[in-house]
Amino acid sequence: MEDHKISLDQLSRKYGTDLTRGLTNTRASEILAEEGPNALTPPPITPEWVKFCRQLFGGFSILLWIGAILCFLAYGIQVALDDEPSNDNLYLGIVLAGVVIITGCFSYYQEAKSSRIMDSFKNMVPQVRHCVDPMPIIELRFEMSRLRLSSSPRHVLLSSPMRTHWRQKTLLSFPPTVGRTPISMEIEHFIHIITGVAVFLGVSFFVLSLILGYTWLEAVIFLIGIIVANVPEGLLATVTVCLTLTAKRMARKNCLVKNLEAVETLGSTSTICSDKTGTLTQNRMTVAHMWFDNEIHEADTTEDQSGAAFDKTSPTWAALAHIAALCNRAVFKAGQENISISKRETAGDASESALLKCIELSSGSVKHIREKNPKLNEIPFNSTNKYQLSIHTQEDLSDQRHLLVMKGAPERILDRCSRILIHGKEEPLEEDMKEAFQNAYLELGGLGERVLGFCHQYLSETDYPRGYKFDTDTVNFPTSELCFVGLMSMIDPPRAAVPDAVGKCRSAGIKVIMVTGDHPITAKAIAKGVGIISEGNETIEDLAQRLNIPIEHVNPRDAKACVIHGAELKDMSREHLDEILGNHTEIVFARTSPQQKLIIVEGCQRQGAIVAVTGDGVNDSPALKKADIGVAMGISGSDVSKQAADMILLDDNFASIVTGVEEGRLIFDNLKKSIAYTLTSNIPEITPFLLFIIANIPLPLGTVTILCIDLGTDMVPAISLAYEAPESDIMKRQPRNPRTDKLVNEKLISISYGQIGMIQALGGFFTYFVILAENGFLPSRLINIRLDWDDRSTNDLVDSYGQEWTYEQRKIVEFTCHTAFFVSIVVVQWADLLICKTRRNSIFQQGMKNKIMIFGLFEETALAAFLSYCPGMDIALRMYPLKLSWWFCAIPYSLLIFVYDEIRKFILRHNPGGWIERETYY
Structure with a gap:
């Protein structure tokens, strides 16, 4: 640009303006049409159809689509080969496709609803100020100090914002590729695990079925059943609901979350780089x-x-x-x-x-x-x-x-x-x-x-x-x-809640770093006042003064606290900064510029920290975007900083950040609990197919019945865990390490699949064998009976007492067993829901204050009863009415789950770091 080199007359002619009166209305309208409004262009948004397709074909949906396609393929082959083909595969394929479409629409609706909530949060922060007092304009001057400019001239505006220097700020604040949040990586990791398990089990038993002499068509049907049993169809929608609920709860506490996944990222925070004025202090000088x-x-x-x-x-x-x-x-x-x-x-x-x-x-x-x-x-x-x-x-x-x-x-x-x-x-x-x-x-x-x-x-x-x-x-x-x-x-007095909030951070293993433009002496005194430098901890200068020796003779590692001047930081090497950040637990950066905040954030991230940083100025925006969680100020923050941030504090209060950290930890805890609850029922859903294949018994649980569990009875209880209150130790743990502490880890799999899930499966099979025994088929008679049981031409199958059973009679008993197995899973899930309320505390410590969970217990029971007894369900879902006594078959197993887990948690609390904690604390 050469405009600054030409004369004022040439400049006015080039841009069609008058240096005294400014632009005419006509010329202003022409420029507006050419250049667009005087505003920063927001970052690009994902088209709605792309979002919908992601929900329809992403995550677990692709497995269900494969299952549906296999069902339609199997039905087509049956039509070609059989004179009277069964419609079961056709119905199952339609159900699976319907499930994918319905859950995809629900997830898309939840995402759209969440987006609207996020947009409503943004609208709570004023974007435009209107001046309504008319006054003569004489030598118009702009207050530009917030933008770090020094002059006060009359302006000839040459470009709209996206063609100016501030465009570079915007591009730096909104880079083309943005790093994924920890929770998005956790969800992806979880999907990979479950997909891997589903495919491995499905393919393994497909091959096993062929080896055992089943037809390839029957083996495909087994494969479909195992995939459906492994996939928690409603879980991703549950995750979205959980995040949305937490974001709304945080909004009531003056934390506006612009990105849902940022909620959990804040909970993973291990370092907070905070401004002083207005954040740690009241900004009331x-x-x-x-x-x-x-x-x-x-x-x-x-x-x-x-x-x-x-x-x-x-x-x-x-x-x-x-x-x-x-x-x-x-x-x-x-x-x-x-x-x-x-x-x-x-x-x-x-x-x-x-x-x-x-x-x-x-x-x-x-x-x-x-x-x-x-x-x-x-x-x-x-x-x-x-x-x-x-x-x-x-x-x-x-x-x-x-x-x-x-x-x-x-x-x-x-x-x-x-x-x-x-x-x-x-x-x-x-x-x-x-x-x-x-x-x-x-x-x-x-x-x-x-x-x-x-x-x-x-x-x-x-x-x-x-x-x-x-x-x-x-x-x-x-x-x-x-x-x-x-x-x-x-x-500038510290905010009343800040010392307690800093203390909470220390208990939670979070390092709080003060970054301020004040003099080091002032910054150090405030840091001591709010607890960032705790009582008794000394800086290098303090040690030198106390020992009466030169500063050069003090070993920097002996000082837990450190105050760094911006002038030192300017000439500091990466290695030296890394050494300071690694060796000192209490750090204050004084007389710093906004640009240096980015250097500090990058240094913390090199240490492996999950960094939250506060900022309010335009020049803070690169640091806000670089940080794992950028926190802008709602009162004093500039528009660019609010756009760059993931979260906005409406009250500019540091204590609100700590509230956000607690909420972020809570959502991770509650997601773990929800996943543990949902995955546990996979075992009683999978094992019926395994015994069906290996032992040749009548199928204990149908595929459609599994969908009734995953998308019916389990949904509300799983979501209710999002409303669970935090456990007493939530802010006394060290920050989560995203590389090692996964949302779904081997301990959670062990508890859900290897322990609680196995007990649930026993409860389901006990009910199954009781019903068949009451109808004349003792367990010993059921082994290797499947071929005759499923043979349409066999209408004189003899039970353990010599009674003959037609094909239709046998199928009614089988579908009754499906219903009873389904009800047994609901009964044992009562106990599973209660034990998933806590990861360490006893349920008697936690209490039953979660009203949504109480509603969930009644809802899943009422839904199970409705599906069992509602007229027409025998035709629509192949579910038949049960005797009242059959509901009680699984209750001992439900009590066993509750007692077993209470004992486990008791040992865990009284023997911290012991074998039980190492192997079962998920």
Whole structure:
């Protein structure tokens, strides 16, 4: 771009504008049509049809589609070969295809519903502000300090945002490829495990069936049954529901989650990089102390100025107050004349608002001071220079000199001064006064107060006469050799909930790192105040001071705490930063820039940490996007930072992040419990097919009946676990390691399949054998009876007592067994649901406060009864009414599951780290 090199006339002609009046309405409309609105283009969204296809053909659905296709294929072959083919495979294929379509539609609906909820969350954060007060526009100026710019010119806008430098910020914040979240990888890992198990068992028993002499068509039907039994059809929809519920719950706690999967990522967090102002503190600054005339004075913030006294007649104080009033953009909002000064609302930065109120209380109307000393030009504060400067005419008409005033980081201000004001007289800035300055600075900073330095300079009327054009671009006025006036320090009290929240993080094994622009002394004091640096832990400087040895002689590994200056970080090697992050548990980064936050996040991630980072400015957006979980501020955050973040804090409160961590851990716990509950019933669903193949007994459980369990009776109880309250140790565990602590691990498989599932299968088979025995078929008679049992031409099959059974009679008994086996699974799932409420605690500790779970217990029982006794179910689903006594067959096994797991958890709690925990704590 060469536009900055051409003349203003050429520039106005090129862009069709007038440098005085601006664009005409017609030209503005033309540019709007060509360039688009003055807004950042949001990241691309996935088309709805793609989302729907993912639900229809992704995850477990592909296995069910394979099963449906095999059913249709088997039915087609039967039609070709048999005169009177059975319609069972046709019906099963239709049911499987219907299940995939229905669950796909349900999952898509849940995802769309979740997206709408996320969009509603975004709408809770205002995106546009409207100014409704008409006023004349004279030399329009933009407040751009939030965007880290320094100048205040009249603008000729050359491009819309997506063709400007900020486009690069946006591209950096929204890269084309975004890393997958831990929970998405966990779900994928889980799908791979279950798919692998289903395919392995299905193929294994397909081959075994052929070896045992079954026809290949019968072997295909076995394969379908085993696949259907292995696939938890409703589980992925359950996961979406769980995440949505948690996101809504977090929204009520001032945490807006933009990405559902980010909920669990926050729960995996092992490091939090937090801003200080407004996040750890209240962002309600109050002037606490001043240093002038080489003395520290306590500020008087009482309305009647009856508090701490200091010499307000001092000319040095008058000069300090003058600078604080003029070099200040904060103003009182209109219509508050009858409200006490300390309670008035202000528009402006928190530090400047504190100065405004202090000067208003002690020196009178700041508005009048500013009116008498009109501002001619200024350089706003920015994070590079760390100072703010303005130039004014004086109220004394006899004094034609201009007054330059400056405030900013004390060390930066002092570096620009060669003189100091003492009792109203300028004196050379000697070493003794520099030492006095340093001692005062350290003392005030050590109190946890934000310290600002102030200086001024009366400009020679010869060099800078009235009417002189001060140019802040070329800086045609002095910014050094100034006169230092004093310091003012402000206290920003920590939020009340922050020390407790930091303590929770420490108990949960989460490292909290403070990243601030404040001086290291102030940052360290605040860090100690909120518990980031815990009592008794020392930095290298503390150790050197206590041992009275040079800092170079201190072993850095002896210091648990560490305070790093941004200047050190700027020149620090990767290896050195990694060493600091690895060796120190309590770290504060002070005097840092937003760009350095990205370096800190990358360093933490190299340590293997799951990093959450807070940010509010435009330049924070790359760090927010780079972090595993970016947290933007809802009150003070810029739009770009909110777009880049995964979560927005409506109250800008650090404690809300910790609430989010707890909710994230809870959702991972509850998903584990839901999966454990759902997978357990796979064993009593699979084993009937295995015995059917191996022992040649009549089929104990039908494929359609399995679908009634997975998509009927198990759905509501599985979802109800999302409402389960956290266990007492949830914030006392170390953070989850995504590489080793999987959502589905070998321990969960062992508990679900190898222990509880086996007991459930025993309960189902006990009921099956009881019903067949009551009908005359003892267990010994059932072995190798299948061929005769399923033979349509055999209508005189003899039972254990010599009774003859027709094919139709046998099938009614078989379908009754399917129904009873189904009901037995429901009965043992009662106990499974109760034991899945906790992973470590006893159910008697946890209690039965989950009303959704209680409803789930009644719902699955009522649904089982409905399917068993509703007229017409014998035709629709081949389910027949049961005797009441058959419901009680599985109850002993249900009680056994409950007692067994309570004993396991009792041993686990009383022998932490023992064999039981190592092998069964999933």
